[in-house]
Amino acid sequence: MASSSSSSAAAAAAAALTTEGKSNLSFVLNKPHDVDFADRPLPTLRSPRDVLVAVNYTGICGSDVHYWEHGAIGHFVVKDPMVLGHESAGTVVEVGPEVSSLAVGDRVALEPGYPCRHCKPCLSGHYNLCPEMRFAATPPYDGTLTGFWSAPADFCYRLPPSVSLQEGALVEPLAVAVHIVRQARVAPGQSVVVMGAGPVGLLCAAVARAFGAAKVVSVDILQSKLDFALSFASTHAYLSRRVPAEDNAEAIRRLCGLPLGADAVIDASGAEPSIQASQHVVRTGGTYVQGGMGKSDITFPIMAMCIKEVTVRGSFRYGSGDYELAIQLVESGQVDVKRLITGTVPFRQAEEAFKKVKEGEVIKILIAGPNEKVEGAMSTAVDEAKVKEGGAACC
């Protein structure tokens, strides 16, 4: 016979798998610096192949912060109130009649953009380049900082038992890094320089190591970021100085034992000086990948790129197989995404969390879903792991 505590636990577990009595509270951006909590209608399945997911945790991306501050990224302009967030994991609460890959109760990482599946990029296997992409928290589409999220089942990836829902929320930025490192064609034994040691740069460094890179150099303008990078995945670090790009590049090559330059250079900063230095750090015949998104137009050392026959590639979001590989890297312990999580805050503290990210005080902060209980206040979590600024150059 079941004890009363085990039957109440079972009742609580069953209650977690329903929309009944739940809020669909959503974190909505009205215009720059004007956010609200709005109780949006519960979403319904739009197709028999959709599932409904209760959102458990969501990370904040630089693009969310950019929309919050400026209301636009390039030609994507927030004209109507838009729910923010796209780095989420949740629990399936309803499956459409044609879904066989998932069941109620499955814990999933959400891939937050749905392509048309019919255009040339989609049919050639590059669905991330679909011109009709509906991407969460990219206007006019709402994001995942909400109670429930309706999604095609094949864009929800079941998490293995050993991977937590919090780690599941980090699968999105990890998939970005997987795509970037795949674009760089990193092979065992190679050297890779990663410009920028924010979440994306840190994850690129970890994925490059997992792909077998023997030397991974992180470059940043903040010593604190480099200290973390060295403790995370990078073998070397270089504190970029306010000197001409060629001088920084020469110092990276000399101090990090890369006299001929690096096999691959990845920009995960979006900063013009780092993009310029990259062209002087990459070896003759090497590869450069643009992952960072900063200014649309910059001064680019095109002659260095030309005479070295550098292969230059862009990288945008993620595509076929990237989410699966990201989950495998977490499950196998090759990328310890837990280390990037500075803290978790209740849903109602979403705006404070955005402020912390903007101030650069956290690496990744998670916002619990509106129906999720969180112990402790954010300030404790944030202060304990606060990233310290300043320090000397290193390599």
Ligand SMILES: NC(=O)c1ccc[n+]([C@@H]2O[C@H](COP(=O)([O-])OP(=O)(O)OC[C@H]3O[C@@H](n4cnc5c(N)ncnc54)[C@H](O)[C@@H]3O)[C@@H](O)[C@H]2O)c1
């Ligand atoms: N390509 C994609 O699909 C994709 C997806 C997500 C994010 N991004 C972009 O990737 C970049 C990194 O994302 P993030 O979340 O890690 O951002 P982040 O802002 O947290 O990290 C950027 C890092 O670059 C460092 N930096 C600034 N100037 C530098 C310089 N001159 N040299 C070296 N480092 C410098 C910063 O100190 C910071 O640590 C952003 O530009 C973001 O927009 C691209």
Ligand SMILES: OC[C@H](O)C(O)[C@@H](O)CO
């Ligand atoms: O991780 C996905 C990225 O944040 C998005 O592509 C965003 O930067 C632009 O819509």
